[in-house]
Amino acid sequence: MDGTWQHTTVLLNEAVVALVTKPEGTYVDATFGRGGHSRLILSRLAPQGRLVAFDKDPDAVAEANTIEDIRFSIRHQGFAALGELEGGSISGVLMDLGVSSPQIDNAARGFSFRNDGPLDMRMDPTRGESAAQWLATASIEQMTEVFRDYGEERFAFQVAKAIAARRQERGPLATTAELAQLVAGAVKTREPGQDPATRTFQALRIFINAELEELQEALEASLHVLHPEGRLVVISFHSLEDRIVKQFIAKHSRDEVDRRAPFAPPKPMKLKAIERVKPTAQEIAANPRSRSAVMRVAERTSA
Structure with a gap:
């Protein structure tokens, strides 16, 4: 990792504890970033466990390639490609929607108004x-x-x-x-x-970066790839993202009635909302960029 731009992973332990319920399962880190979540997930997996990561950023992929663990693989793709994985094969999907600190702090990437650089902003x-x-x-x-x-x-x-x-x-x-x-x-x-x-x-x-459209695609794909009792864990950093995640979980956490066929039995819910978590005061003090984070956790039902 570049020593100039360090990244502190937000809600690190909380996310991994919520995600990894079956150490022998296959998990997805849908936004690898600089690998904070991925490394902790791998430490919690059994020898037969697997972790698949996604990231669009070539710098993130380069960092991922330094992980020497046969249980780990990285895909240079956005996380909307989650749907390419086998249906019902995944024990948990983690989406950390924040921009990594190296992206913000490296002026050459053009994400920050605090450091002058080319106006790029592409992940x-x-x-x-x-x-x-x-x-x-x-x-x-x-x-x-x-x-x-x-x-x-x-x-x-x-x-x-x-x-x-x-x-x-x-x-x-x-x-x-x-x-x-x-x-x-x-x-x-x-x-x-x-x-x-x-x-x-x-x-x-x-x-x-079509971030909101990609988030919606990835959330829908998570329903396809998660097996029953598989966990969906999403960390958002602004209200637009969190609203999409909140509404998605709410929509799929209730039985769906087809208004065109009012006497037909309702389709059973696909998700069960588990919890909503915010960073502690101690984490915010240590890492001010965490202050706006909201983590939502849901579980795939057998429907």
């Missing part, structure tokens, strides 16, 4: 369109929609208009500092302690 910088490329051509309407829907930014239109004006006057934005400075001029008020660029940067990252 996999070898594929797809960067934030700078999208902002160079997006209309005011498109930008407003992204900033509003993915960043919950009250000044979405003002930010979009400022970007469009800057484009016309001096050309497209190229760096994170340029964008942060522009947003600071367009956002008139902000919550105490929050940088004016926070919501815009969040919105761009979510949009560029």
Whole structure:
């Protein structure tokens, strides 16, 4: 691991305790990151246990390849590919939806408004369109929609208009500092302690990486791959993600009635909600980036 950018795994023990109920089972770390959860999962598995990890980030895959354990394998894919695994073969799926500290702290990745770097924001910088490329051509309407829907930014239109004006006057934005400075001029008020660029940067990252769409696909895939009593453990870091996870678990934790056939027996629930966990005060003090985390745990039923 690069010694410059260290990552502290959030809710490490809580997540692994909730996940690993059968040490001989096969588990999925759907977002490997820098491997904190994966390494602890492996320490809890029996010799016949297995762990499959997914990650889009080439740096994360490189880190995963340093793990010398025949029970472990890594896939250079987003976790929506979870559905490619054999149905009913998995004892537990863990999704840690946070951006890893090395991604944030490495200015070259373009995720942070605190460190100047190229305006990229792709989890996999070898594929797809960067934030700078999208902002160079997006209309005011498109930008407003992204900033509003993915960043919950009250000044979405003002930010979009400022970007469009800057484009016309001096050309497209190229760096994170340029964008942060522009947003600071367009956002008139902000919550105490929050940088004016926070919501815009969040919105761009979510949009560029299709994070919410991938989360929804991965959650649906988890129903396919988990066997009865298999655990689904999801750690979210903002309300948009947590709302999707909460609603997904709630939807599948009740019997489903087909309104088109009101006299037919309801389809039995597919999940059982287990618990909701927040970081302790001690963890937040030691790692302030954990303060917004919410972990939800559910169990696959026999339906």
